[in-house]
Amino acid sequence: MSVMKLSASALAIAALSASAAAARDQVQIAGSSTVLPYAAIVAEAFGQNFDFPTPVVESGGSSAGLKKFCQGVGENTIDIANASRQIRAKEIQACADNGVSEMIEVRIGYDGIVFASDINGNSFAFTPVDWYKALAREHFIDGALVENKLATWDQVNPDFPAQTIQAFIPGTKHGTREVFEEKVILQGCEDGGFLQAMLDGGMDEDTAEAKCMTIRTDGRAVDIDGDYTETLARIDSDKDGIGVFGLAFYENNTDKLQVATMNDVVPNTQTISTGDYPVSRPLFFYIKKAHIGVIPGLKEFAEFFVADEIAGPDGPLAQYGLVSDPALAKTQALIADEQMMGVTN
């Protein structure tokens, strides 16, 4: 009875106040924690330069943000979802089921994924093959899968120092993990000829790829489910550790971390935008088209986000570590015309 009474009274208050709640006048954004700092920088500048209030930016991850985005159309749903990966077909379907059939996909730029270790430790020049060898759970040797027993980096590659293998990689809930597996581990598996060897050994392609991307679980690779700050703290306490970071995070902590090269390319906004540095991914946000014109400032915010002075190579986002998109002009036109997804590409 008490619980019923509680919810009844709460509902009464809610019903009363719902009528009092005026139309929402600020843009609401949720999604990827990788995009969050960029969105916050833009939101802050937007609030300071326009007569619209500063948008509210929530984090929580790409999947959680897109789920919220797809809850429906209306003032109590969010207007923009940030994502560090492209929306999936399943999510588009979920959106459509709830009436969110029209959305604009905006690519804001690229995010580099870098490997960094303690500033006073050894330097590394990695190739994807090294990472595959070091972190794969099983190696395919002489026609059979053998458990990975490598313990130090010099066993992986004789050029490396005899440092214990200890990697801090993003946990499976992070979008970064997917990129790490596909662009580093799987790539290494292919480059080193291991994938081909498995296929020749009679394995079908899906199984072979899955085997390539299975990470060892004997403690050499530690999943970090928190943020990069946690990875940094782990490296701080374990000097042999090598962590996976976003480029922006590394650029803000260059006094504590040294970055490893990949295929002899040093990661920076330059090498990532030209594609020389291989491990990067596009960052997106999705705008609910039905909210344009209803929520004041939504379109202006989106246009401001991809304006040259913000997302361009000299803007504050690039300064923070975003790799600006060479095709930014196309994106700007896309928002100006409110072009929906699937129309352009």
Place this chain on the structure above:
Amino acid sequence: MSDTKPRAASLLVQNTRTRKRNAAETRFRIYGRLALGLGIVALILLLSSIIGDGASSFRQTFVTLDVELAEDRLDRSGTRDIDTIKKVTTFGYAPLIRNALAVEMAGQGIVIDGLSPKDAADIISKEATAKLRNFVIANPDLIGTTQSFRFLANGRIDGYYKGRVTLQTAVLDSNVSVEQLRLADALKAAGVLKVQFNRGFLTQPDASDQRPEAAGLGVAILGSLYMMIVVLCLALPIGVAASIYLEEFAPKNRWTDLIEVNISNLAAVPSIVFGILGLAIFINFAGLPQSAPIVGGLVLTLMTLPTIIIATRASLKSVPPSIRDAALGVGASKMQAVFHQVLPLAAPGILTGTIIGLAQALGETAPLLLIGMVAFVKEFPDAPPDGFFDPASALPVQIYNWTQRSDPAFVERASGAIIALLVVLIVMNTVAVILRRRFERRW
């Protein structure tokens, strides 16, 4: 043992059993002190690490500059039309600050080799342009004059005076150079750059990742305050009414037993569950806005209610039945007996329970995660009642947010916010203890 054989029962000499019992007591006292000592050591470690990291956030490095509000940059038309002035974005104000710093450096005779004017201006916070723009929009008449401003210094420069950045780390740091630190030192010697008390930490809103020096707790404090008002206004009357009914009027049967079990159970439910409930009921069903203190307050009310009900029932129970009997005996109705006699005697206990419940609610983050309050909110909410529906942050949420930021200056901010939260909690708990001491009656 002495040579003489101890007598069986002397009051002056302890026998073996007494000695054993006394020794056991001494041992127990030592264990007690050890336990207490461990607790105190843990507390001291925690406090010293937080205060050591965070106390510096209440002081901040400022640079005072005379800025010429050049007409040719801010209002070329010369009409002082506010819409024309607003067209100049914050980026357009950066050259003004760059010039002002160059003038100041020339005036003081400061020359730093290998430092471009742009890099020199980078020792001033990016927040400065916004401050300047707001000032000009508020006072368009002053365009063309020179005004003195106190700007925040960049987070790295601030870190230099707090020991976070040194000349050695600056060599490796891509966000600050040794030349910039030299310039800061020269400006400090000239009295232009000062480390002063930072009121903005408590009054200013959050800032984005690029300007940790400007980040403050203003919105978070206001949001927490609004939520506590909602919780107090709802949880106290509902909780007290429910417990008075259950304790004094309700029949004792299987149903009330069931309710009692459920209330105790609710008190132990993880707080995230209330967040899920809040999202489903208040936002998705009732259509309340996201990130609003009203929703946060409602969710925390649900969470606090069991605590208040349990505390209120306990203090009602502790009022001796003789008081009720006496009131009923002189002809008072049951309600009169409860409201005139029992409730005033139980009030200190109820208040204590309420304050402890509020303090618990103040420190909660998990339920706010799902209703959108764990967010970057820069805009202050309006005054109540409208402000209850505006987006806001909360103190524990702000701490959580800051620990995730990449700039090391936010570590200091987070610890500073913890200090602020701890101070509020200490005040609340002290009030609870004082109230209990002063008004509690024992029978």
